[in-house]
Amino acid sequence: xxxxxxxxxxxxIEQAFxxxxxxxxFERSAIRRGAEVQRIGEVAAPAPGLAWEVAFVFRGSQRxxxxxxxxxxxxxxxxxxxxxxxxxxxMRVELLALSPRRTRMTxxxxxxxxxxxxxxxxxxxxxxxNKLNRKxxxxxxxxxxxxxxxxxxxx
Numbered sequence: 232x233x234x235x236x237x238x239x240x241x242x243x244i245e246q247a248f249x250x251x252x253x254x255x256x257f258e259r260s261a262i263r264r265g266a267e268v269q270r271i272g273e274v275a276a277p278a279p280g281l282a283w284e285v286a287f288v289f290r291g292s293q294r295x296x297x298x299x300x301x302x303x304x305x306x307x308x309x310x311x312x313x314x315x316x317x318x319x320x321x322m323r324v325e326l327l328a329l330s331p332r333r334t335r336m337t338x339x340x341x342x343x344x345x346x347x348x349x350x351x352x353x354x355x356x357x358x359x360x361n362k363l364n365r366k367x368x369x370x371x372x373x374x375x376x377x378x379x380x381x382x383x384x385x386x
Contacts, residue, residue: 244328248306317346
């Protein structure tokens with residue numbers, strides 16, 4: 232299953248890259264939403280090898296996954312791999328400088344089932360594809376808006 236969206240952000244590519252690699256903020260956000268997040272490994276700075284163990288409830292079931300940073304190409308892209316519960320997923324965020332103060336962010340998510348149960352889950356998600364696409368685009372747009380607001384406050 233594949234999701235993709237683009238969003239323009241009113242900030243430089245370096246500022247946008249700093250926002251998408253603010254892993255501490257993402258950790259805090261996940262914890263506030265009820266997930267358990269544990270950073271694993273010795274890598275403290277963003278670099279391939281940085282990873283997290285994440286546990287959360289989804290559709291009434293406890294899920295666990297390992298999330299690892301696969302690519303860190305400053306300031307152009309990052310890629311994250313998530314594995315767990317018979318499924319794997321990749322998220323790739325690419326940044327393109329449109330001008331010194333405007334950046335286009337492209338976010339791609341691919342989910343791949345590894346077990347029959349995961350295939351059934353993906354199939355049920357495909358039935359709600361339009362709603363999920365809308366929510367995905369909305370979340371990426373919210374991230375872009377909050378990034379712009381945070382940068383405007385700090386300026």
